[in-house]
Amino acid sequence: MNRSSAAILLSLLCVGTARAQQSEFAAPLNKFFLQVVGSKSQPKAASVAAPVAHSVVVQASAPTDFPAADPTAEGVDPAELRRLKDRAAAEHSDAVLILRNGKLVSFSGAWDQKIVAMSATKSIVSLGVGLLIDEGRILSLDQPVSDFYPQWLQGDKSKITVRMLLNHTSGLASGRGGGRPGTPGAVEHALKSPLVSQPGTAFHYNNNAVDLLAGLIEKASGSRADLYIAAKLFTPLGISDWFWSKDSVGTPLTAGELHIRPVDLAKVGQMILDGGMWSGNRIISQAWLDRSIESGQPFEPSCGLLWWRDEERFYMLTQKVFDTWSTAGIRPELIDPLRSLSDRPMKTLDELSDAMSQAFQGRSELKKEL
Numbered sequence: 001m002n003r004s005s006a007a008i009l010l011s012l013l014c015v016g017t018a019r020a021q022q023s024e025f026a027a028p029l030n031k032f033f034l035q036v037v038g039s040k041s042q043p044k045a046a047s048v049a050a051p052v053a054h055s056v057v058v059q060a061s062a063p064t065d066f067p068a069a070d071p072t073a074e075g076v077d078p079a080e081l082r083r084l085k086d087r088a089a090a091e092h093s094d095a096v097l098i099l100r101n102g103k104l105v106s107f108s109g110a111w112d113q114k115i116v117a118m119s120a121t122k123s124i125v126s127l128g129v130g131l132l133i134d135e136g137r138i139l140s141l142d143q144p145v146s147d148f149y150p151q152w153l154q155g156d157k158s159k160i161t162v163r164m165l166l167n168h169t170s171g172l173a174s175g176r177g178g179g180r181p182g183t184p185g186a187v188e189h190a191l192k193s194p195l196v197s198q199p200g201t202a203f204h205y206n207n208n209a210v211d212l213l214a215g216l217i218e219k220a221s222g223s224r225a226d227l228y229i230a231a232k233l234f235t236p237l238g239i240s241d242w243f244w245s246k247d248s249v250g251t252p253l254t255a256g257e258l259h260i261r262p263v264d265l266a267k268v269g270q271m272i273l274d275g276g277m278w279s280g281n282r283i284i285s286q287a288w289l290d291r292s293i294e295s296g297q298p299f300e301p302s303c304g305l306l307w308w309r310d311e312e313r314f315y316m317l318t319q320k321v322f323d324t325w326s327t328a329g330i331r332p333e334l335i336d337p338l339r340s341l342s343d344r345p346m347k348t349l350d351e352l353s354d355a356m357s358q359a360f361q362g363r364s365e366l367k368k369e370l
Helices: 078-090 120-134 162-166 186-192 207-221 225-237 262-273 286-293 319-327 332-341 349-358 364-369
Strands: 009-014 033-036 043-048 095-100 103-109 242-244 258-260 308-310
Touching: 078 095, 078 103, 095 262, 120 162, 120 207, 120 225, 120 258, 120 262, 120 286, 162 207, 186 207, 207 225, 225 242, 225 262, 258 262, 319 332, 332 349
Parallel strands: 009 043, 033 308
Antiparallel strands: 009 095, 033 043, 095 103, 242 258
């Protein structure tokens, strides 16, 4: 993922309580996912969606966390903006924030009230694991989980790696635990869960395995998982109004129980679009972001490392493309007529080529040179 998509639309879709009773797969917006432009390493948009813990929508004053801008001035297609807002309304969204070029171009709803992030929580946890890998506290994605939990040193569970907890191939039974007082915590439940398939051989969406990451993060960092993620991610982004529901023994439930404001999820999304940077500071490595949004295993290509991936491809001219051409010595006469195509996604290379040719209509000598 790089920052060539400087004029990318970042949308935050926060789905209301009408979706809360549906399964994660039945409610496609209940995913935190990154779309891709041109290649797996270029983000088109980050979208966050999650049911809220209330059903009353209150129009708040404008967020001050991002500079405000006019949508048209930032190159936002009015028809696409209307389509996005209509979709949010149809989904009973509690809040929508739309950023373009790091600027707030549209917002509505209760953007400053905490929501239950549901499975968007998983992507925050993925960032936590990435931070530990950046720090060398987790040696690699392929480090055995048994390094942290020696009770797994024997038998087939010894084959389970950190990667497998992140890409849903651990083979553990997926039923969660730790929800009722007096019962074993979620981490202990996951550790004792049976295998339903050999590790690394099949994809099974697995909340139970993700709950185990709370224990792994604590073992690796020396801090409770929520406190580590707050110190390394939330605080640097200026996120302070959050809490994490706990299991029966006080461990944060990492598969889906983070409570956070929509505007703060937008900060996370913008940081990711900016390649791990925030206010000039490096929060997380570009290498981890690239790795985590790639397909995480061969069985389900739409899933990365606790990220859902949109496989739709686009071809687009951006300011970075024009700058690269200029640096390579391409004459301004060849570049300037194409600037009207900037940030317009094309579904095929042929469509892009035709649009470029049309930009030179009446200037046959430049078209031929192009």
